[in-house]
Every structure is written in C-alpha cells, then in structure tokens.
Amino acid sequence: MALRRVLGLGAALGRRSCCSQHPLPPDFVEALRAVVGGPNVSTAMAVREQHGHDESMHACAPPDAVVWPQAVGQVQELAALCHRCHVPMVPFGTGTGLEGGVNAVQGGVCFDLSRMDAITELSLEDFSVAVEPGVTRKALNSYLRGTGLWFPVDPGADASLCGMAATGASGTNAVRYGTMRPNVLNLRVVLPDGRLFHTAGPGRQPRKRAAGYDLTSLFVGSEGTLGFLTQATLRLHPLPEATAATIATFPSVRAAVDCTVQVLQAAVPVARIEFLDEVMVGACGRFSGLELPEAPLLLLELHGSRHSLAEQQRQAEEIVRLNGGSGVAWAEEPEERGRLWDMRHSAWYAALALRPGCQGYSTDVCVPISRLPDVVVETKRDLQDSSLTGPMVGHVGDGNFHCILVFNRQDPAEAQRIHAFTQRLGRRALAAGGTCTGEHGVGLGKRALLLEELGPEGLDTLRCIKAALDPHNLMNPGKVL
Amino acid sequence: MALRRVLGLGAALGRRSCCSQHPLPPDFVEALRAVVGGPNVSTAMAVREQHGHDESMHACAPPDAVVWPQAVGQVQELAALCHRCHVPMVPFGTGTGLEGGVNAVQGGVCFDLSRMDAITELSLEDFSVAVEPGVTRKALNSYLRGTGLWFPVDPGADASLCGMAATGASGTNAVRYGTMRPNVLNLRVVLPDGRLFHTAGPGRQPRKRAAGYDLTSLFVGSEGTLGFLTQATLRLHPLPEATAATIATFPSVRAAVDCTVQVLQAAVPVARIEFLDEVMVGACGRFSGLELPEAPLLLLELHGSRHSLAEQQRQAEEIVRLNGGSGVAWAEEPEERGRLWDMRHSAWYAALALRPGCQGYSTDVCVPISRLPDVVVETKRDLQDSSLTGPMVGHVGDGNFHCILVFNRQDPAEAQRIHAFTQRLGRRALAAGGTCTGEHGVGLGKRALLLEELGPEGLDTLRCIKAALDPHNLMNPGKVL
Numbered sequence: 001m002a003l004r005r006v007l008g009l010g011a012a013l014g015r016r017s018c019c020s021q022h023p024l025p026p027d028f029v030e031a032l033r034a035v036v037g038g039p040n041v042s043t044a045m046a047v048r049e050q051h052g053h054d055e056s057m058h059a060c061a062p063p064d065a066v067v068w069p070q071a072v073g074q075v076q077e078l079a080a081l082c083h084r085c086h087v088p089m090v091p092f093g094t095g096t097g098l099e100g101g102v103n104a105v106q107g108g109v110c111f112d113l114s115r116m117d118a119i120t121e122l123s124l125e126d127f128s129v130a131v132e133p134g135v136t137r138k139a140l141n142s143y144l145r146g147t148g149l150w151f152p153v154d155p156g157a158d159a160s161l162c163g164m165a166a167t168g169a170s171g172t173n174a175v176r177y178g179t180m181r182p183n184v185l186n187l188r189v190v191l192p193d194g195r196l197f198h199t200a201g202p203g204r205q206p207r208k209r210a211a212g213y214d215l216t217s218l219f220v221g222s223e224g225t226l227g228f229l230t231q232a233t234l235r236l237h238p239l240p241e242a243t244a245a246t247i248a249t250f251p252s253v254r255a256a257v258d259c260t261v262q263v264l265q266a267a268v269p270v271a272r273i274e275f276l277d278e279v280m281v282g283a284c285g286r287f288s289g290l291e292l293p294e295a296p297l298l299l300l301e302l303h304g305s306r307h308s309l310a311e312q313q314r315q316a317e318e319i320v321r322l323n324g325g326s327g328v329a330w331a332e333e334p335e336e337r338g339r340l341w342d343m344r345h346s347a348w349y350a351a352l353a354l355r356p357g358c359q360g361y362s363t364d365v366c367v368p369i370s371r372l373p374d375v376v377v378e379t380k381r382d383l384q385d386s387s388l389t390g391p392m393v394g395h396v397g398d399g400n401f402h403c404i405l406v407f408n409r410q411d412p413a414e415a416q417r418i419h420a421f422t423q424r425l426g427r428r429a430l431a432a433g434g435t436c437t438g439e440h441g442v443g444l445g446k447r448a449l450l451l452e453e454l455g456p457e458g459l460d461t462l463r464c465i466k467a468a469l470d471p472h473n474l475m476n477p478g479k480v481l
Numbered sequence: 482m483a484l485r486r487v488l489g490l491g492a493a494l495g496r497r498s499c500c501s502q503h504p505l506p507p508d509f510v511e512a513l514r515a516v517v518g519g520p521n522v523s524t525a526m527a528v529r530e531q532h533g534h535d536e537s538m539h540a541c542a543p544p545d546a547v548v549w550p551q552a553v554g555q556v557q558e559l560a561a562l563c564h565r566c567h568v569p570m571v572p573f574g575t576g577t578g579l580e581g582g583v584n585a586v587q588g589g590v591c592f593d594l595s596r597m598d599a600i601t602e603l604s605l606e607d608f609s610v611a612v613e614p615g616v617t618r619k620a621l622n623s624y625l626r627g628t629g630l631w632f633p634v635d636p637g638a639d640a641s642l643c644g645m646a647a648t649g650a651s652g653t654n655a656v657r658y659g660t661m662r663p664n665v666l667n668l669r670v671v672l673p674d675g676r677l678f679h680t681a682g683p684g685r686q687p688r689k690r691a692a693g694y695d696l697t698s699l700f701v702g703s704e705g706t707l708g709f710l711t712q713a714t715l716r717l718h719p720l721p722e723a724t725a726a727t728i729a730t731f732p733s734v735r736a737a738v739d740c741t742v743q744v745l746q747a748a749v750p751v752a753r754i755e756f757l758d759e760v761m762v763g764a765c766g767r768f769s770g771l772e773l774p775e776a777p778l779l780l781l782e783l784h785g786s787r788h789s790l791a792e793q794q795r796q797a798e799e800i801v802r803l804n805g806g807s808g809v810a811w812a813e814e815p816e817e818r819g820r821l822w823d824m825r826h827s828a829w830y831a832a833l834a835l836r837p838g839c840q841g842y843s844t845d846v847c848v849p850i851s852r853l854p855d856v857v858v859e860t861k862r863d864l865q866d867s868s869l870t871g872p873m874v875g876h877v878g879d880g881n882f883h884c885i886l887v888f889n890r891q892d893p894a895e896a897q898r899i900h901a902f903t904q905r906l907g908r909r910a911l912a913a914g915g916t917c918t919g920e921h922g923v924g925l926g927k928r929a930l931l932l933e934e935l936g937p938e939g940l941d942t943l944r945c946i947k948a949a950l951d952p953h954n955l956m957n958p959g960k961v962l
Binding site for chain 1: 604605606607608609629648649650651655659660662663672676677678679680681682683684685686687688689690691692693694695696698699701702703707718719721722742745746747748750786788789792796845847848849850851879880881911914915916917918919920921922923927931934935936938939940941942943945946947948949950961962
C-alpha cells in the first residue's frame with residue numbers, strides 16, 4: 001500500500017533536483033520498507049554516516065537512507081522506485097574504495113549489497129564462477145580452496161569483487177594476470193530504471209566474444225554511475241605449482257626501474273614486481289620488525305612449475321645483479337613468503353606510523369614504464385620541496401605507483417600543499433603520457449584531472465554515454481563526471 | 482568553392498533518408514574532391530564494386546563514392562561534410578572481413594583508409610607502437626624485425642590493424658596473448674560529426690587505466706558503427722626465445738578437446754592450440770601434400786625460453802598421451818613450423834577445393850570449453866543430416882570454432898539449408914552459454930542472433946549507446962544493430 005502511494009506520487013516528485021541535496025519524499029522510506037522489509041532499511045544517523053565514506057580522506061557525505069536488498073529482484077524494485085521519484089542511488093560494497101566512490105554527495109539511498117553473497121556457477125573446466133556483490137576476494141579464494149583454481153586480482157583490501165569490477169581495480173598481480181577488466185566475463189546489471197540485463201547476455205561465459213559493443217568493459221570501471229553490478233562472472237586461473245618471492249635492494253630508483261623493464265623484456269613471466277622507495281622501506285622495516293637496508297627495493301614473486309621456477313629465478317637474479325641490485329634468499333614456503341608480503345601489505349599503516357595521529361591519502365598515477373624513473377625522481381624532489389611525507393609503493397611492472405601522503409588535516413596550510421602536490425603529480429603523469437589513476441578510479445578527487453587527461457571531446461563522449469544510460473543522473477551522481 | 486556550395490546545401494539536404502539508398506546530393510562529389518584532391522575520389526563502378534564487399538558471401542553493396550584520405554584532418558573534414566549532408570559513411574581497411582562489415586548497404590561514401598599508413602611512437606621500453614589504418618599486421622611485424630618485439634594477434638588474413646581493432650579480431654594466438662581488446666592501448670577516433678578524440682586521451686599509453694569509462698574497449702569491436710579508428714596504439718610482446726610446434730592425432734573429437742582442457746588446467750602456457758576435424762584434416766592433407774591420418778587433430782605451438790620449452794613439451798606430450806593422442810616430432814626450426822602452419826592456414830582454400838567452383842562461408846561460434854565436445858559432435862551430426870560440406874577448424878583453447886561451409890550459391894535449396902544450419906548452430910552455441918560470434922563480428926549476418934544473445938534489454942543498451950554517439954545513424958548503418 002505504502003509503495004503504491006509513493007509510486008503514485010512519482011510524477012509530482014519528478015522535479016526533485018538531482019544537483020542538490022533534498023529530503024526524501026514523504027512516505028518514501030515506508031515504500032523502501034515495503035520492498036525489502038523493515039529491518040533492511042535504516043535512517044539512523046550512525047548507519048548513514050558509516051555508509052557515507054570509504055577509506056579515503058574525502059569528507060563523509062551520508063545518504064538519506066540505507067537499504068539492504070537480499071535479491072536482485074529487490075534491487076530492481078528499489079531502483080524503479082528511486083527512479084520514479086528521482087532519488088539518487090549509491091551502490092555500496094565493502095566501503096574500501098580510495099576515491100570517495102560511495103560518498104553520497106547528493107544524498108539519496110545507499111544500496112548496501114553485502115547481504116547478496118551467493119557464489120554460483122563454478123565450472124572447473126571453464127575456469128569460471130559467478131559471484132554476487134557480497135562476495136569478497138578472500139571469501140571467493142576460500143571457497144575455491146582445493147579446486148586447483150584461484151582468482152588472482154589483489155588490490156590489498158578484502159574488497160567486494162563486484163566493487164572491484166565497478167572500480168576497475170587491480171593491484172599486485174596485474175602484471176601477470178591482468179586487471180579486473182580481462183578477468184570479468186559477464187555482469188548482471190540493474191539499470192537506473194530497474195531493468196535488468198547481462199552485459200554478455202544471460203547465462204553466458206565464453207572466453208571471447210565479438211558480438212556487439214563490449215558492455216562488460218564499459219561497466220567495469222564505471223564506478224556505480226551507470227547501474228548496479230549485482231553479479232559478476234569471473235575468469236579463474238590455475239594455481240601455480242610453485243611460488244617463490246624475494247627482495248632485491250638497489251643503489252637508485254632508476255636502477256630498480258631499469259631492472260623491472262629488463263625483466264619484462266626478457267619475458268620472465270613475473271607474477272608480482274613491487275617497488276618501495278627508501279622512505280617506505282624504512283617505514284615498513286620498522287613497522288614489521290624486518291631488518292632492511294634503507295634503499296630502493298623490489299619485491300618479486302614468481303609463479304610456475306617447479307622446473308620453470310628455477311629458470312625464472314636464475315634469469316631474475318642475473319638481471320637484478322646486472323642492475324647493481326643485491327638480493328636475499330628466495331622464500332618458497334608459504335610462511336616465509338607471507339612475511340615478505342605482510343611487510344608490503346603493511347605499507348599503508350607503516351606510512352601512517354611515520355606521523356601518528358595524522359591522515360593518509362594515496363595518489364595513483366600510472367605512466368609508461370620508460371618514463372617511470374624520471375617521474376618518480378621528480379616526484380620525490382617535489383615531496384621534499386613541499387615539505388610533505390609521502391613514501392612510495394608501486395606496481396612497477398605496470399608503471400603504477402602510489403605516494404602515501406601522511407598529513408595533518410587540522411593544518412590548512414599542509415592540506416593546501418597536499419592538494420597542490422597531487423595536482424602537480426597528476427599533471428606530471430599526464431605530461432609523461434600516463435593517467436591520473438591506474439586503479440583507484442576518478443571518484444570525487446580526480447574529476448578535474450580527467451578533463452585534462454581525455455580532453456573536452458573525450459569527456460563529451462563519456463558524458464554522452466552517461467546521459468544515454470542514466471538520463472536523470474541518478475546513479476552515484478557527482479562521481480567521475 | 483564547390484565545398485562551400487555543398488555545405489551551404491546541408492540544411493536542405495538534411496532530410497536525406499538514412500534507411501534507404503538515395504543518390505548523393507548534387508555537387509557532393511565535387512565537395513569530396515575539394516577536401517582530398519581529384520585523384521583521391523572515385524565513382525567508377527569497378528572501384529565502387531571492389532569496395533562494396535569483403536571476403537564473405539554477403540551480396541556486394543557498392544558505396545556511391547570511394548575516397549582515399551591521406552591524413553586524419555581530411556577524415557575529419559570528409560566526415561563533417563557527410564554528417565552535414567546526412568550521407569552514410571563506411572570505413573574500409575583491407576576488405577578482409579568475414580561478415581559484410583564494409584558492404585555499403587545504404588550507399589554513401591566508403592572511406593578507404595589504406596593510404597594512411599604511418600607507423601609512429603615505437604617504444605621498445607614500453608612495448609608499444611602507434612599505427613594508422615593502412616598498416617597491416619604483417620607490415621607491422623616486418624617493421625619490428627630486429628627489435629625483439631612483435632604483435633602476436635593473428636587472424637590469418639593480412640588485415641589492417643585498425644580494422645582488426647574495429648572487428649575485435651583474434652585468431653590462433655589469442656589463447657596466450659589475448660584478442661585485440663587487451664592489446665589496444667589507445668585509439669584516435671574521428672566521430673561521425675568530424676570531431677576527433679583519443680579513447681585514452683591524446684598521446685597516452687599507460688599499461689592500465691581506471692580513468693572514466695573504458696572508451697578503448699567500447700570502440701574495439703564497434704565494427705565502424707561509432708566512428709573511424711584512424712590510429713591504434715598497440716601493446717607489443719617480447720619475441721619468444723624459442724618456439725616449437727607439433728601435431729597430435731586423436732581417436733575422437735572429445736579426446737582432442739579433453740586434451741585441450743587439461744593442457745589449460747595444467748597451466749602449460751600454450752601459445753596456439755588449434756583443432757581440425759577429420760574432414761578438414763583430409764582436405765588440408767590433400768591440399769598441402771602432407772600425409773596425415775584422417776582423424777581429429779590438434780596443432781600445438783609453444784613459446785618460451787629454450788629451457789622452459791623442454792618442460793612445456795614434456796607436459797604437453799604427457800597430456801596428449803593420456804588422452805589417447807599420438808604425436809609426431811616437434812618442429813623447432815622456422816621452416817618445419819612454417820610447413821605445419823601453412824597447412825593450417827590453407828584450411829579455407831583446402832575446404833573450397835572439396836567442391837571446386839563453390840562459395841565458402843565461415844561460421845564463428847564460441848562456447849565454454851566444457852560444452853565444446855557436445856556442441857562439436859552435435860554440429861557434425863547436423864552437417865550430415867543437412868547434407869552440407871563444412872569441415873571444422875577451431876581456436877579450441879578459447880572454445881571458438883569455425884565450420885567452413887562450401888556450397889553452390891546457384892542452388893536455392895542448398896542456400897536455404899545453409900541459412901537454416903547457421904541459425905541452428907548459433908542457437909546451439911547460445912543454449913550452451915556461448916556467443917554467435919567469437920571473432921568475426923556481427924556485421925550483416927548475425928543481427929537476429931545478437932538479439933537472442935543479449936536479450937531485448939541488452940540490445941536496447943547497445944542501441945542507446947549507438948544513438949548517443951551517432952544520432953543520425955550515419956556510421957556504417959545497417960551493421961550490428
């Protein structure tokens with residue numbers, strides 16, 4: 001009854017502005033409850049605030065209500081309701097994003113999809129599986145234990161896989177296994193008006209397709225601005241028979257990057273090749289209790305058969321030596337490797353520990369590898385000149401690196417220096433033929449840089465697509481564009 | 482002067498229907514000549530007919546005029562002119578497509594881009610290069626000789642690389658190196674109204690990006706319906722140190738496919754794994770003068786370091802044996818390997834030689850690998866029941882296979898059986914969770930199947946995007962949608 005009443009009000013409510021925050025229409029929350037049941041809707045301030053931010057520094061922007069749909073049909077009904085009443089919609093996975101993707105800057109309804117957590121359609125022969133938005137990458141890999149398969153994309157956080165698809169995430173394994181894009185075979189999408197479709201057609205997971213525009217790749221990286229990703233069919237990979245990891249220390253940033261380029265040129269199928277600058281090495285060493293020389297470092301991981309691994313190790317060692325690097329022994333047992341990766345994964349907290357009580361923000365530029373040494377060296381100089389703390393880590397095999405900026409939010413002068421630095425860094429990456437974001441997305445913080453990156457005609461093309469699929473600008477408004 | 486006159490006529494000509502073939506507006510050809518010069522425009526029937534078809538069976542549909550722009554600025558001017566006068570535009574590369582992509586079914590102007598053939602921005606460190614539409618894959622690989630890098634996507638024909646991007650082509654190496662999609666880093670696009678933009682921003686080639694919707698993947702596979710691809714920045718790969726190829730013969734189709742699945746599961750990084758059914762093996766053997774047992778066959782190629790190759794060979798041999806296959810010696814020298822691949826690449830002509838004087842048409846379904854044995858076996862039965870000649874080849878590592886149908890065009894009953902068979906095959910692939918086209922594209926022949934594949938909401942989404950970017954339906958009208 002309540003639902004019908006609100007739907008009846010739709011036309012009158014149609015003029016609700018999408019460009020500023022308005023209260024929800026009367027009886028709207030009742031209508032939400034009619035779809036998903038009372039306990040699955042909340043307007044409590046604590047809940048709204050919890051859903052109004054991710055892990056970034058962007059100011060919390062709480063939605064007007066939070067809903068927890070339990071099934072795709074409910075997502076469709078809720079979307080149709082919001083659409084009819086012109087209420088903004090914000091998809092929410094685990095809230096582990098880094099560019100304010102979930103912040104409800106125009107209010108509206110947050111769709112917390114974490115209770116839709118089915119894992120279905122596992123096919124060991126086709127190396128594929130379908131997951132709902134409540135399934136995180138660690139949950140999937142636990143589920144796959146014993147099958148000989150795994151899902152390798154690893155952004156660090158235990159994020160929702162559909163959220164990773166929405167952001168176009170990648171991380172440490174991308175140099176070998178690719179980003180989310182080539183690893184998503186199909187997406188079940190709920191459009192802003194509540195209609196449902198599958199980007200590669202219902203129930204399909206061929207390994208390749210040339211059937212019409214690539215809607216899967218369009219929705220991967222769309223940051224919730226085109227529709228809800230309510231299921232992702234993912235490509236799985238065979239678990240490597242053997243794995244080995246090592247650390248190599250270099251006399252200079254340039255030497256570490258040259259080593260990376262040569263590893264790639266020699267076609268060593270490296271699974272991970274991560275760079276830490278000497279500031280980050282110092283921070284991580286202290287944080288993790290590992291004794292590391294404070295010099296630029298590469299963390300390498302190799303995957304393969306036992307036999308091929310030995311060859312990869314010899315090749316990698318030789319290239320490290322040729323670039324003046326000095327390595328430690330290879331860690332082949334899970335426990336030893338775990339220690340190395342714990343050190344790497346502690347980078348964020350190790351950086352924060354450099355200035356206790358301060359705030360962190362991660363930059364995310366990606367440049368052609370040939371330009372990486374210059375860009376890294378200039379950026380380090382810029383950090384010094386700006387009196388900023390920003391140790392570096394990078395997925396250097398892809399040319400992608402992060403400065404983990406640690407700053408005092410209460411100090412307006414420092415916040416201003418942070419802003420100026422991130423703009424300069426973005427422009428430096430663009431001038432080098434790179435991008436302002438390799439894997440975190442545009443979100444709230446990089447909209448101005450996106451215009452510089454794509455140019456006005458490119459941005460117009462994005463806007464055309466957004467307007468075609470979401471003409472009322474209801475899906476995650478204020479992001480990307 | 483002539484150009485101005487026609488542009489002045491634009492508004493009056495605006496009502497030119499896009500849904501049926503109309504003559505060009507008066508003075509329009511003169512206006513084309515004013516842009517590119519007299520010798521670069523032709524309305525000769527022989528030239529128009531030559532540009533009105535590709536290598537498929539679709540009836541020739543000649544454009545009203547053919548133009549040869551020499552530079553991207555000319556493509557923009559010509560497009561703006563056609564846009565103003567509502568004249569359809571058809572991009573033309575090498576005309577080696579297989580689904581009627583270049584047939585000018587609504588007349589208009591064919592843009593033959595073969596004279597724009599610059600290769601620029603080669604970066605050995607970044608493994609990237611930019612090519613204009615006149616550059617074919619063989620021309621690029623010749624250019625790359627001596628650099629240690631190559632471009633591996635190989636659809637068989639010596640196609641234009643921008644044309645391969647437009648079609649979403651792949652071929653024999655896709656199982657290892659991917660299709661065109663992951664190998665295109667950036668596209669310089671001229672939109673239907675003549676505006677120019679770069680899908681990843683001007684001058685950019687980072688290895689990964691999360692900056693806005695993935696316009697590169699949207700234009701890859703758009704089959705000329707959204708804009709002109711006037712330059713593609715491609716990802717190159719290191720040449721393998723060593724290569725080995727072999728043939729293995731199997732007691733059944735199922736055994737050959739099971740072997741493929743197990744090779745993939747064992748993570749043998751196979752570069753090519755091609756299937757030929759016994760009919761195709763017989764045809765190829767006779768055509769190439771090779772003595773081959775007439776049984777299902779896999780042609781395998783391995784790439785790697787000398788050392789890793791030996792291990793891959795041992796693994797592959799063992800899996801072949803486990804599936805009842807019997808192999809021949811490994812061909813490691815270029816000449817020996819060349820003989821094997823010449824046999825495979827002769828498949829089209831070997832099939833045509835089964836019925837001299839007849840026409841060929843290649844189907845292109847792709848299914849999840851687990852379903853491949855059933856689909857192949859049912860399809861072979863269907864061929865027999867339909868009294869059709871259709872030997873099979875397939876990129877079996879991707880689940881993609883082709884029946885090369887050889888038929889007498891003059892026999893309406895046989896043409897009808899061909900049509901019915903291809904529809905059944907498409908639907909069989911869809912029922913198995915596959916696609917009606919793995920790599921040839923939708924073009925003219927698979928529009929009805931595309932609707933079945935995507936469903937009405939999916940097709941609506943494609944139409945929305947087409948309408949947003951080409952509102953007057955001028956770019957290659959009548960294709961895909």
